[in-house]
Amino acid sequence: MSTNLENSNSASHLLRTRSKIAPVLGALATRDQRVTAELPGSQDLFTTRILLADPVGDFIIVAAADEPLNSAVLALARVTMVAEPDDWHIEFVGLEPKAVVHEGIAAIRFGYPEILTVQQRRQNERFDAAPAIMLRCVADAGGFAPFDAQIRDVSMGGISVLLYPPDVMIEPGTVLVGSRIEIPGADPITVDLEVRYSELVTLEDGSRARCSGFRFLNASDEVKQQLIDAINGR
Numbered sequence: 001m002s003t004n005l006e007n008s009n010s011a012s013h014l015l016r017t018r019s020k021i022a023p024v025l026g027a028l029a030t031r032d033q034r035v036t037a038e039l040p041g042s043q044d045l046f047t048t049r050i051l052l053a054d055p056v057g058d059f060i061i062v063a064a065a066d067e068p069l070n071s072a073v074l075a076l077a078r079v080t081m082v083a084e085p086d087d088w089h090i091e092f093v094g095l096e097p098k099a100v101v102h103e104g105i106a107a108i109r110f111g112y113p114e115i116l117t118v119q120q121r122r123q124n125e126r127f128d129a130a131p132a133i134m135l136r137c138v139a140d141a142g143g144f145a146p147f148d149a150q151i152r153d154v155s156m157g158g159i160s161v162l163l164y165p166p167d168v169m170i171e172p173g174t175v176l177v178g179s180r181i182e183i184p185g186a187d188p189i190t191v192d193l194e195v196r197y198s199e200l201v202t203l204e205d206g207s208r209a210r211c212s213g214f215r216f217l218n219a220s221d222e223v224k225q226q227l228i229d230a231i232n233g234r
Contacts, residue, residue, distance in 0.1 A: 009122045014173050014194070018055040024090060025060065028083050035062065036209035038200060039072045039080045040169070043208075044072050045119060051102050054110055055135045061168045064106035065091075073097050073108060080171060082199065091197050092116040103115055117172035119196050119213060126153040126160070129231045149212075151181070154227050158196065158215040162203075167208060175217065183230040192217040 028035065029050040037046040046069045048062040062081075064070050072095050073079055083090045093232045094110030129151040145170055151159040159181075163170075170176075174195045183190045193214035201211045216224065220230065 011117060011132065011188050014115070014196070016097065016173075018112070021113060021116045022055045024118060025050060025113075027091075028085070028090070029053055031085065033083050033085050035081050035083045036074065037079050038169075039069070040076075044069060046079075049050070051105075051107055053112075054140060058108050058112045060112060061100065061107050061109050062094075064108055070099070070106075070108065078171075079110065080169070082197075085092075087120060089119040089197050089199075090116065091119075093171055109184070115173045126155045134230070145198045146218060149217050150229075153210065154224075154231055156221070156224050156228075157194070158213060159227075160211060160213050161196050162201070163198075163210040163212055170198060170212060172196060172198075176214070179214075182229065183227070186226075186230060189219075189223055189227065191223065 015024065027033075029052065032049055035048050035050060036220070037048075044116065046065055048065060050060060050062055052059075052061040054060070056093075077096060079094045079097060081092055082092055092113040092115065094113065096111050098109045099106070100109045102109075104215055110135075149163045152160045152162055172195050176193045178190055179193045183189065194217050196213040196215055198210055198212040202210055203209055215218065
């Protein structure tokens with residue numbers, strides 16, 4: 001799987017063209033890789049596999065699940081799907097799902113993804129953050145409401161944060177303009193952040209939160225190092 005991804009130059013990138021997205025989806029289908037989707041208001045995951053990804057026909061087809069989950073998926077306009085082969089995190093959005101029959105089995109057809117994100121885990125050294133270091137995401141031109149998040153760790157490439165409540169769902173590729181990072185004893189730092197991935201996690205107390213990874217868009221190396229030094233208490 002990693003060979004296919006590396007050949008498409010997709011490691012830790014947002015892919016926006018069919019020529020780059022197609023090899024990744026094709027590799028997932030060939031590998032019969034498990035793909036999951038979170039459903040709003042449900043603790044259950046829609047678990048499936050890609051049966052066909054057709055960039056020319058402008059659609060993908062995935063296997064159906066049980067009837068309640070299928071109905072929940074079909075009621076949505078957009079469904080964010082995640083695959084995690086080996087040490088990769090792959091995320092894309094299927095559009096306008098429709099029930100179909102594919103080669104004699106129940107399936108769901110989606111419009112072809114417009115964007116796909118591929119994240120190789122732990123490319124940069126990461127530094128764990130104390131709970132006191134917070135991120136304030138301010139509404140951007142896309143209309144996102146402000147929300148607070150706790151920074152989990154930071155690297156020279158970006159940050160990982162916990163979002164509360166877990167129903168804050170942000171698609172890969174979304175840019176959060178003017179996100180403010182509050183550092184105890186120092187002036188806040190404002191940066192633009194691009195969403196790379198999101199996933200639900202279970203905390204130590206059993207509650208659920210969403211973990212999202214962001215890439216720095218306009219932060220200088222000096223600013224990134226300032227964040228790392230603050231986390232390390234320097």
